[in-house]
Amino acid sequence: MRQGLKRVVHRRDDALVGVRWDRLEHLLAAYYREAGYQVEHVGTGASAGRFDGGVDLKLKRDGRLVLVQVKHWNAYKVPHNEVNQLIGLMVNAGADRAILVTSGEFTKAAIEAATRNGLVQLIDGDELRVMLGPLPEALPAPTRTADSLAAQVGEHLLHVAMNRALPAGRKAATSWAKATATTLALKGVVLLVTLLIAYQVIQALSRNLNQSLQNIGRPAATAVQRPVPSPQFAQPGTTAAAAPAIPNYCIERDRNTGAIVDRCAEHAARPKPTLADIRESQRKADAAIEVLRDSTPEM
Numbered sequence: 001m002r003q004g005l006k007r008v009v010h011r012r013d014d015a016l017v018g019v020r021w022d023r024l025e026h027l028l029a030a031y032y033r034e035a036g037y038q039v040e041h042v043g044t045g046a047s048a049g050r051f052d053g054g055v056d057l058k059l060k061r062d063g064r065l066v067l068v069q070v071k072h073w074n075a076y077k078v079p080h081n082e083v084n085q086l087i088g089l090m091v092n093a094g095a096d097r098a099i100l101v102t103s104g105e106f107t108k109a110a111i112e113a114a115t116r117n118g119l120v121q122l123i124d125g126d127e128l129r130v131m132l133g134p135l136p137e138a139l140p141a142p143t144r145t146a147d148s149l150a151a152q153v154g155e156h157l158l159h160v161a162m163n164r165a166l167p168a169g170r171k172a173a174t175s176w177a178k179a180t181a182t183t184l185a186l187k188g189v190v191l192l193v194t195l196l197i198a199y200q201v202i203q204a205l206s207r208n209l210n211q212s213l214q215n216i217g218r219p220a221a222t223a224v225q226r227p228v229p230s231p232q233f234a235q236p237g238t239t240a241a242a243a244p245a246i247p248n249y250c251i252e253r254d255r256n257t258g259a260i261v262d263r264c265a266e267h268a269a270r271p272k273p274t275l276a277d278i279r280e281s282q283r284k285a286d287a288a289i290e291v292l293r294d295s296t297p298e299m
Contacts, residue, residue, distance in 0.1 A: 005076040008105045012074060012125060015135040016103055021072040025056050027132055028070060028101065037061045043070070054089045065095040071102040074125075078102045080109035087117055097121065103128055198288055205285040209278070 019027070022044070029039045043056030057068035069086050071078050083100060090098040100106075100114070101123040114120040123131070254261050 005079060006107055007075060008073075008077055010105075012104075014129075016125075016129060016132070017074050019072075019135065021070070024072050024103065025070055028068065029057055031131055032057065032059050032068075037066075054085055055093075059099075064097070065093065067093060067095045067098045069098070069100050071100070071104075073102055073104045075104070077105045077107045078110055079107050080113040083110050083113040083117075083120055083122075086120060087113075090119065099123060101128060201288040202285060205281055205288060209281045209285060 016024075025041065025043045029041045033039050037059040038061065040058040040060070041056070042053075042058055054069060055067050056070045059066040059068060067086065067090055069082070069089075071082065078100070086098045086100055089095075097119050099121045100110075103125045105124055106122055111122060114122050252261050253259070
């Protein structure tokens with residue numbers, strides 16, 4: 001038994017009672033199309049989705065939008081909560097009017113809520129049967145799949161849970177879900193940026209540390225003493241032969257500028273890292289690792 005709901009005064013047993021809930025949505029969609037509306041069937045009876053967001057049909061005509069919600073209830077009356085939720089959906093969607101349809105009955109509070117608002121039309125079981133006309137005893141129903149059955153049961157359970165736990169019903173649940181998704185997305189972006197920055201810092205510090213460790217204990221390069229060739233004296237009546245050239249491996253030509261560069265002198269002029277420099281590099285690397293560990297609890 002549904003807690004908090006009132007039983008109908010007259011429980012019907014006719015052809016409409018035997019029509020499935022999704023089939024009833026299709027019948028109403030066809031009725032409003034014949035009445036001249038452009039009908040968008042967004043309910044679970046057409047999309048086979050899990051939830052319909054509180055709207056089954058969207059009717060458009062002459063630039064006006066009308067929302068339709070269908071309640072195929074035969075044992076219990078539709079309460080005023082359903083009217084209030086439909087009013088909230090109508091405001092959010094910018095609709096001009098809304099229609100709440102049931103195959104059974106409405107509570108007195110639901111009728112009063114719709115009357116106060118003036119923009120919500122209630123169609124009970126008696127009026128619905130007049131609209132649809134006589135129905136055959138057996139109507140062909142669409143194939144019932146496990147997904148459609150699970151969607152119907154899931155929607156009902158969610159509706160009951162929201163009415164008990166959330167004062168604003170579906171509207172509050174939708175706002176909470178959107179806010180949660182936005183917060184999670186922002187946290188993910190911040191974490192990703194933090195990881196990228198920490199990775200680049202660690203890579204730079206690691207390169208500097210490795211270069212410093214390689215230079216420790218390496219003697220400073222000294223200029224290569226080029227041997228001075230001994231003077232050659234030409235014998236009388238002969239021509240002095242040219243002295244063989246001695247290769248100098250310190251002298252290179254820069255490939256980009258073409259200038260002559262003394263690599264030995266350049267290396268000798270480079271200062272060696274001190275012990276304080278090495279400790280400072282190690283400290284920065286440790287600090288970067290701590291930042292990465294704090295922002296990533298899984299490490």
